[in-house]
Amino acid sequence: xxxxxxxxxxxxxxxxxxxxxxxxxxxxxxxxxxxxxxxxxxxxxxxxxxxxxxxxxxxxxxxxxxxxxxxxxxxxxxxxxxxxxxxxxxxxxxxxxxxxxxxxxxxxxxxxxxxxxxxxxxxxxxxxxxxxxxxxxxxxxxxxxxxxxxxxxxxxxxxxxxxxxxxxxxxxxxxxxxxxxxxxxxxxxxxxxxxxxxxxxxxxxxxxxxxxxxxxxxxxxxxxxxxxxxxxxxxxxxxxxxxxxxxxxxxxxxxxxxxxxxxxxxxxxxxxxxxxxxxxxxxxxxxxxxxxxxxxxxxxxxxxxxxxxxxxxxxxxxxxxxxxxxxxxxxxxxxxxxxxxxxxxxxxxxxxxxxxxxxxxxxxxxxxxxxxxxxxxxxxxxxxxxxxxxxxxxxxxxxxxxxxxxx
Amino acid sequence: xxxxxxxxxxxxxxxxxxxxxxxxxxxxxxxxxxxxxxxxxxxxxxxxxxxxxxxxxxxxxxxxxxxxxxxxxxxxxxxxxxxxxxxxxxxxxxxxxxxxxxxxxxxxxxxxxxxxxxxxxxxxxxxxxxxxxxxxxxxxxxxxxxxxxxxxxxxxxxxxxxxxxxxxxxxxxxxxxxxxxxxxxxxxxxxxxxxxxxxxxxxxxxxxxxxxxxxxxxxxxxxxxxxxxxxxxxxxxxxxxxxxxxxxxxxxxxxxxxxxxxxxxxxxxxxxxxxxxxxxxxxxxxxxxxxxxxxxxxxxxxxxxxxxxxxxxxxxxxxxxxxx
Numbered sequence: 001x002x003x004x005x006x007x008x009x010x011x012x013x014x015x016x017x018x019x020x021x022x023x024x025x026x027x028x029x030x031x032x033x034x035x036x037x038x039x040x041x042x043x044x045x046x047x048x049x050x051x052x053x054x055x056x057x058x059x060x061x062x063x064x065x066x067x068x069x070x071x072x073x074x075x076x077x078x079x080x081x082x083x084x085x086x087x088x089x090x091x092x093x094x095x096x097x098x099x100x101x102x103x104x105x106x107x108x109x110x111x112x113x114x115x116x117x118x119x120x121x122x123x124x125x126x127x128x129x130x131x132x133x134x135x136x137x138x139x140x141x142x143x144x145x146x147x148x149x150x151x152x153x154x155x156x157x158x159x160x161x162x163x164x165x166x167x168x169x170x171x172x173x174x175x176x177x178x179x180x181x182x183x184x185x186x187x188x189x190x191x192x193x194x195x196x197x198x199x200x201x202x203x204x205x206x207x208x209x210x211x212x213x214x215x216x217x218x219x220x221x222x223x224x225x226x227x228x229x230x231x232x233x234x235x236x237x238x239x240x241x242x243x244x245x246x247x248x249x250x251x252x253x254x255x256x257x258x259x260x261x262x263x264x265x266x267x268x269x270x271x272x273x274x275x276x277x278x279x280x281x282x283x284x285x286x287x288x289x290x291x292x293x294x295x296x297x298x299x300x301x302x303x304x305x306x307x308x309x310x311x312x313x314x315x316x317x318x319x320x321x322x323x324x325x326x327x328x329x330x331x332x333x334x335x336x337x338x339x340x341x342x343x344x345x346x347x348x349x350x351x352x353x354x355x356x357x358x359x360x361x362x363x364x365x366x367x368x369x370x371x372x373x374x375x376x377x378x379x380x381x382x383x384x385x386x387x388x389x390x391x392x393x394x395x396x397x398x399x400x401x402x403x404x405x406x407x
Numbered sequence: 408x409x410x411x412x413x414x415x416x417x418x419x420x421x422x423x424x425x426x427x428x429x430x431x432x433x434x435x436x437x438x439x440x441x442x443x444x445x446x447x448x449x450x451x452x453x454x455x456x457x458x459x460x461x462x463x464x465x466x467x468x469x470x471x472x473x474x475x476x477x478x479x480x481x482x483x484x485x486x487x488x489x490x491x492x493x494x495x496x497x498x499x500x501x502x503x504x505x506x507x508x509x510x511x512x513x514x515x516x517x518x519x520x521x522x523x524x525x526x527x528x529x530x531x532x533x534x535x536x537x538x539x540x541x542x543x544x545x546x547x548x549x550x551x552x553x554x555x556x557x558x559x560x561x562x563x564x565x566x567x568x569x570x571x572x573x574x575x576x577x578x579x580x581x582x583x584x585x586x587x588x589x590x591x592x593x594x595x596x597x598x599x600x601x602x603x604x605x606x607x608x609x610x611x612x613x614x615x616x617x618x619x620x621x622x623x624x625x626x627x628x629x630x631x632x633x634x635x636x637x638x639x640x641x642x643x644x645x646x647x648x649x650x651x652x653x654x655x656x657x658x659x660x661x662x663x664x665x666x667x668x669x670x671x672x673x674x675x676x677x678x679x680x681x682x683x684x685x686x687x688x689x690x691x692x693x694x695x696x697x698x699x700x701x702x703x704x705x706x707x708x709x710x711x712x713x714x715x716x717x718x719x720x721x722x723x724x725x726x727x728x729x730x731x
Contacts, residue, residue, distance in 0.1 A: 333718050335711075337710065358722075396708065
């Protein structure tokens with residue numbers, strides 16, 4: 001019953017090569033007003049935004065209506081986009097899904113049944129059931145935790161409650177997990193639509209500028225949060241390293257130590273990841289932050305060897321510092337220097353920094369910074385900081401703070 | 408009458424030998440009756456034989472020639488008698504009465520003499536740089552890969568090197584035999600061994616320098632060094648194999664220029680291909696190997712800041728074809 005009510009308003013949205021009827025990717029979208037304007041995810045339409053000479057955005061309604069759409073507005077931070085059909089939909093063919101206001105938004109308790117509609121794997125429109133599990137804990141983005149299945153192709157589809165009221169927009173799921181999915185809260189949809197409902201389709205270049213501006217604002221907010229408080233400090237061997245940042249980070253620990261077979265070189269690491277990411281350009285997450293500290297220690301006195309220690313630390317130092325290889329990113333440039341860390345001014349350190357510019361965003365970059373320092377001949381600390389979609393000034397601030405925090 | 412031959416060895420000593428049987432072949436090839444170690448001589452340079460009247464006649468083979476006494480005009484054929492001395496480079500050849508043989512000068516003790524035994528010793532000695540290369544390669548891996556995978560690393564790498572070297576010698580042996588009917592193994596061994604040794608030494612020095620001082624030049628230098636060394640090895644081996652070619656300075660100079668240009672082009676291409684690759688180095692070497700002083704942190708941050716304009720400029724570079 002619910003499905004038959006909602007289904008006429010949900011379209012399949014495909015990114016397809018110009019002149020081809022075959023999609024290169026597909027997602028979902030839903031009608032939000034009488035003109036046929038639709039909401040979808042930004043990551044469903046971003047290929048078109050950056051390569052309009054190559055791609056078209058085509059929709060297909062359940063009653064068979066087909067056509068192409070223009071991009072009206074985007075909200076990169078919440079992964080939303082508003083699109084408008086180039087030719088109007090047939091009158092009465094689709095009932096717009098009502099957008100909630102702060103007053104009319106459904107109040108939900110954990111466990112409230114939710115229904116998500118979309119076009120999984122381009123197999124046709126389906127509905128999946130799940131439940132509201134609250135807001136994602138400790139997330140910068142404030143998404144809804146949906147305990148139900150979302151599959152590729154359902155992105156951009158609506159999630160509604162039992163009365164058919166819009167609760168959110170399908171956006172992501174955790175790979176290799178069972179029914180752990182996320183929705184963009186419906187209030188963000190209302191905000192985007194209200195801000196853009198009087199707009200004409202803007203030039204795509206202007207929209208790309210808008211994306212850049214949103215990303216700058218997002219990274220500035222991340223920096224503000226990261227530096228709002230003093231960084232906590234934790235012990236790792238006989239080194240002190242920065243711990244949690246701003247309460248939005250997930251940290252884990254790892255070690256190769258084993259009681260039965262002690263390794264020749266022991267690794268103990270702490271990995272932290274800021275729980276946020278957006279995808280401003282295809283295949284590239286941005287505004288993400290992660291850091292890792294690894295203590296590399298010689299396993300036994302008999303194995304003590306400076307070369308071995310340096311060799312073992314080498315992979316941790318430069319490993320996985322690969323550049324993103326796509327048309328949206330310029331080539332990566334790296335530099336390396338020796339310096340001194342900490343108040344003792346006696347710990348030698350080597351710092352390696354790599355930066356890669358976004359071709360589409362004039363002042364945003366991806367950074368990878370590695371610092372190796374050594375207090376004694378038995379152990380060595382390698383710290384790695386990865387910043388995606390940050391300005392140079394922000395990266396400078398982070399790097400300086402990192403260097404000052406390692407002792 | 409006895410046939411005698413005198414040559415000035417590479418060590419500057421006089422070698423004097425006597426022979427009475429004809430026909431006698433003279434040249435650099437070990438297949439000759441008189442083996443001479445003089446670059447001016449061809450593999451089988453001339454043959455001395457008796458004509459119908461019983462006179463001894465020297466005939467140059469192929470395109471070769473020789474000189475008589477102090478004449479400047481080369482000849483290809485000449486009768487040998489007790490009065491004439493034939494010359495090829497530093498080699499002199501003549502006849503003398505049997506009664507005078509005892510009075511001919513004897514070779515100096517320890518003077519150069521090409522014998523089968525000397526050849527074997529030479530090959531053993533020539534193997535040394537090659538063996539040193541294997542040792543250096545193992546040392547390289549040993550220093551920087553001393554962990555559980557050490558043996559696998561060293562054996563795999565040495566096996567690769569060995570396979571390459573065997574193939575390399577196989578190819579040159581075939582070419583050498585086809586051209587000269589001899590392999591000239593000793594010279595090839597010395598050449599290839601030396602080239603590998605130089606390459607290995609440069610590699611180890613660069614690794615030590617980089618891990619100790621942070622001067623990450625390996626990725627920049629080796630793309631030029633490797634093609635140059637390979638090109639040089641080929642150049643020397645061509646000289647060893649193709650006698651005619653090796654006596655033509657213009658040809659050899661052109662080939663060396665080709666090697667230089669080729670290694671420059673190969674190096675530049677390889678460098679550009681990996682220009683954005685990261686240094687693959689140990690972050691901190693033991694303190695006794697650290698060559699450059701550390702700079703203060705604020706200077707590091709200033710350099711970090713200065714890199715912005717360089718990175719900004721990369722936005723204007725064209726997108727590589729492979730990414731389009």
